[in-house]
Amino acid sequence: MNKIYRIPDRLIQKYSVIGPRYTSYPTVPVWGPVDLDTQKLWYHELANSDRPLSLYFHIPFCRERCSYCGCNTMITQNQGKATDYVSYLLAELDKLASYGLSHKKLRQLHFGGGTPTFLLDAEFKQIIGKVREHFTFEEGAELAIEVDPCSTHDGQLEMLAELGFNRLSLGLQDFNPQVQQAVNRIQSLEITKAHIDLARKLGFKGVNLDLMYGLPHQSLESMKETFEQVISLKPDRLALYNFAYLPEQLPHQKLIHLEDLPNEKVKLEIFFAAIEAFGRAGYEYIGMDHFAKSDDELSKAQHSRRLYRNFMGYSPKSGVDLVGIGITSIGETEHYFLQNEKTLSQYQKQIEAEGLAGAKGIRLSLDDRIRKWTILRLMCHFYLSFVEFEAAFHQDFKTYFAGELAGIEDMVEEGLLKVEADHIQVLDWGKLLVRNICMRFDAYLKGDQAPKVKFSKTL
Ligand SMILES: C[S@@+](CC[C@H](N)C(=O)[O-])C[C@H]1O[C@@H](n2cnc3c(N)ncnc32)[C@H](O)[C@@H]1O
Numbered sequence: 001m002n003k004i005y006r007i008p009d010r011l012i013q014k015y016s017v018i019g020p021r022y023t024s025y026p027t028v029p030v031w032g033p034v035d036l037d038t039q040k041l042w043y044h045e046l047a048n049s050d051r052p053l054s055l056y057f058h059i060p061f062c063r064e065r066c067s068y069c070g071c072n073t074m075i076t077q078n079q080g081k082a083t084d085y086v087s088y089l090l091a092e093l094d095k096l097a098s099y100g101l102s103h104k105k106l107r108q109l110h111f112g113g114g115t116p117t118f119l120l121d122a123e124f125k126q127i128i129g130k131v132r133e134h135f136t137f138e139e140g141a142e143l144a145i146e147v148d149p150c151s152t153h154d155g156q157l158e159m160l161a162e163l164g165f166n167r168l169s170l171g172l173q174d175f176n177p178q179v180q181q182a183v184n185r186i187q188s189l190e191i192t193k194a195h196i197d198l199a200r201k202l203g204f205k206g207v208n209l210d211l212m213y214g215l216p217h218q219s220l221e222s223m224k225e226t227f228e229q230v231i232s233l234k235p236d237r238l239a240l241y242n243f244a245y246l247p248e249q250l251p252h253q254k255l256i257h258l259e260d261l262p263n264e265k266v267k268l269e270i271f272f273a274a275i276e277a278f279g280r281a282g283y284e285y286i287g288m289d290h291f292a293k294s295d296d297e298l299s300k301a302q303h304s305r306r307l308y309r310n311f312m313g314y315s316p317k318s319g320v321d322l323v324g325i326g327i328t329s330i331g332e333t334e335h336y337f338l339q340n341e342k343t344l345s346q347y348q349k350q351i352e353a354e355g356l357a358g359a360k361g362i363r364l365s366l367d368d369r370i371r372k373w374t375i376l377r378l379m380c381h382f383y384l385s386f387v388e389f390e391a392a393f394h395q396d397f398k399t400y401f402a403g404e405l406a407g408i409e410d411m412v413e414e415g416l417l418k419v420e421a422d423h424i425q426v427l428d429w430g431k432l433l434v435r436n437i438c439m440r441f442d443a444y445l446k447g448d449q450a451p452k453v454k455f456s457k458t459l
């Protein structure tokens with residue numbers, strides 16, 4: 001069972017600052033434009049890497065807009081748009097395969113959105129058919145998909161299971177009717193339960209539910225009720241996202257009024273209540289926003305220090321090269337990050353011209369790789385071994401990070417982490433403030449190199 005990590009007010013005041021979520025290091029704001037020659041070079045390097053592949057497909061369509069939504073999505077009733085989009089995904093896959101990637105084993109495949117279940121059965125079959133034409137799935141490969149229970153059709157989960165999908169994540173946010181009304185997302189307990197039960201019956205594992213706190217009309221009491229309802233459905237995993245309210249950048253969020261949102265103090269109470277309720281029900285706190293049953297692969301991967309973190313969240317599968325397909329999708333290897341064009345028109349233009357649609361990214365320097373390794377260890381394992389560091393980089397951790405180690409002495413004194421002779425251990429309070437700890441190892445947050453963009457609050 002989870003301990004209850006209630007952080008003292010003095011630490012909340014000190015550490016509630018704006019900071020990165022470290023789904024990548026270096027973080028997206030420091031990436032730059034990437035030209036076609038660079039992309040080709042990267043794909044040739046990828047072809048020569050001996051790591052297995054993970055493919056991410058971004059399906060940006062939704063039939064209706066939830067007014068809180070911060071995802072990269074397009075609202076349409078026109079099924080033809082998706083059909084057209086799928087033809088570009090297939091072309092992109094062919095092009096990737098032509099760069100010599102097709103001998104690679106696939107360890108992971110993920111469909112995210114938007115709402116991937118917007119696609120027709122025939123379109124799923126086309127995409128998976130094309131994937132199988134070019135690649136071979138590893139034994140035990142994960143095929144994951146994000147599902148909106150309000151917009152699936154009869155037989156769709158069965159079809160996905162038949163195609164080999166075996167991991168599933170369902171959007172929910174909150175069961176409270178007033179909240180659902182205020183965010184234009186009406187989703188009953190019954191329909192959510194039916195999806196979870198069916199997924200189980202069909203053999204899906206790691207079934208996840210997305211929740212959000214900070215939405216209009218949420219209170220500590222209403223959220224405690226939602227948490228109990230959620231627990232009664234017995235998902236394997238839970239994500240509890242802090243609502244990012246950015247009405248200036250996302251005009252549709254103006255439908256949500258600032259005065260209806262819970263204040264920061266209530267939000268923190270809700271968050272602590274979640275840790276307590278989920279802990280009592282047997283969920284472990286995996287790290288930023290995520291909980292998993294002790295026997296779920298995510299918890300097991302954390303215990304055995306195999307857990308990884310990328311743009312799709314936490315993953316039990318580390319040691320893979322990730323390739324993103326479709327608009328905004330992000331690829332990642334040990335040496336680079338690469339993000340595709342963000343708009344449909346630019347994406348289509350690039351695919352038509354070159355078959356590749358990368359727009360921005362970064363090639364990692366040795367220092368970037370060292371800090372990425374360090375931040376990932378702290379975020380995913382709450383533990384960092386100096387011996388492993390030396391084996392990976394042939395450098396002494398304490399010498400390389402002498403300045404940073406001196407700079408975290410206040411955190412050590414406050415009980416956020418321990419620095420021992422051969423390792424760093426993040427302690428309970430530090431687990432909730434792990435972004436703040438990682439920020440001390442982020443070279444780009446120092447001096448005048450600090451990115452001039454807004455990140456979200458760390459607490
Ligand atoms: C792509 S959606 C999930 C799949 C599907 N579209 C659905 O809504 O059921 C990904 C998740 O991002 C989270 N999310 C969306 N907008 C957000 C925001 N403004 N702030 C924080 N989390 C957000 C929600 O929890 C949502 O379920």
Ligand code: SF4
Binds near residue numbers: 062066
């Ligand atoms: S939350 Fe999901 S269903 Fe709602 S608009 Fe965003 S991507 Fe679409």
